[in-house]
Amino acid sequence: MKPKSSFVDSNAVPITDDTAAHLIIEVDGNNMDVLMQEMEAISNLLTQYDIGEVYFAEDATQKTELWKLRRRVAEAVKLIGYTIEEDTVVPRAELPALIKGVKELGRKHDFEVVCYGHAGDGNLHIRIRKEGIPNSHGNEEMTKALRELFELVYKLGGTISGEHGIGLIQKPYMDIVFKEANLRLMREIKKAFDPNNILNPGKIFNLNN
Numbered sequence: 001m002k003p004k005s006s007f008v009d010s011n012a013v014p015i016t017d018d019t020a021a022h023l024i025i026e027v028d029g030n031n032m033d034v035l036m037q038e039m040e041a042i043s044n045l046l047t048q049y050d051i052g053e054v055y056f057a058e059d060a061t062q063k064t065e066l067w068k069l070r071r072r073v074a075e076a077v078k079l080i081g082y083t084i085e086e087d088t089v090v091p092r093a094e095l096p097a098l099i100k101g102v103k104e105l106g107r108k109h110d111f112e113v114v115c116y117g118h119a120g121d122g123n124l125h126i127r128i129r130k131e132g133i134p135n136s137h138g139n140e141e142m143t144k145a146l147r148e149l150f151e152l153v154y155k156l157g158g159t160i161s162g163e164h165g166i167g168l169i170q171k172p173y174m175d176i177v178f179k180e181a182n183l184r185l186m187r188e189i190k191k192a193f194d195p196n197n198i199l200n201p202g203k204i205f206n207l208n209n
Contacts, residue, residue, distance in 0.1 A: 021099070023119060024070055026063075073116045080112065083127040084142070086149065086169070090158030092122045101152045102126055109145040123162040143172075150176050166204060 027038045039056070046054055057063035077083055090098050099115050106113040106128075114127040126149070130142055150160045150173045159177055160170045174183060187205050191197075197207050 022069060024066060070116065073114070077114050077127045080129055083114075083129040084146075084169075086126040086128065086146065087123070087162040088126060088149070088153045088158060088160060089121070089123045089162040090153055090156045092119065094156040094158065095119060095122060095124065098124060098153065098156055098158070101156075102149065105145055105148055105152075109141055111142070111145065117162075122158065125162075147173060147176070168203065171204060 025042055027035050027042070029035050029038075043054065055066065057066050088098070102113055102115055102124075109130075111128050111130040113129075115124055116127075117124040128142070128145075130139065150170070153160055154176050160166075160173055166174065178186075183205075187207065190205055191207065193199075201207070
């Protein structure tokens with residue numbers, strides 16, 4: 001993978017190849033005194049940790065520059081070619097453990113991984129790429145790696161679907177988070193409301209009429 005600094009360009013925050021992560025915190029409201037108090041409280045908390053330099057946006061232009069870093073990530077990832085995007089969510093306190101685990105899985109299975117998302121609700125988008133495999137969903141090793149990823153997410157108290165739902169990608173891994181009794185009940189409900197299986201057939205359950 002190319003250095004991070006070659007993908008994401010931001011005038012507000014310097015990007016180096018050893019940058020572990022960036023966290024953007026935004027406070028919102030119409031009372032400037034309250035906002036300043038909140039920013040001061042956040043600043044005092046951050047100083048307790050060794051996190052490098054903290055940047056504050058003092059106007060709308062600086063705010064746009066800071067957010068540009070986050071909004072360019074997906075664009076930047078496209079430059080490395082085809083990737084699988086997984087949508088996971090864990091309790092916020094478990095985000096560091098999830099990111100660490102994802103990186104370890106990448107090293108174990110020799111794939112490139114980029115993580116970004118919404119720390120406020122524990123939603124992490126994980127982009128995965130395996131060199132030489134244009135469509136990694138059909139690859140046995142990648143399928144194994146994805147199962148390990150979703151098992152890690154579940155172990156951390158999360159779920160395999162974030163803001164985008166189950167979909168076809170997570171479909172084979174539903175057994176990780178749902179017991180067979182739950183899946184059976186879902187299938188029966190599907191049959192009751194759609195006896196002819198004409199509503200999105202095969203999207204979640206493979207039903208025999």
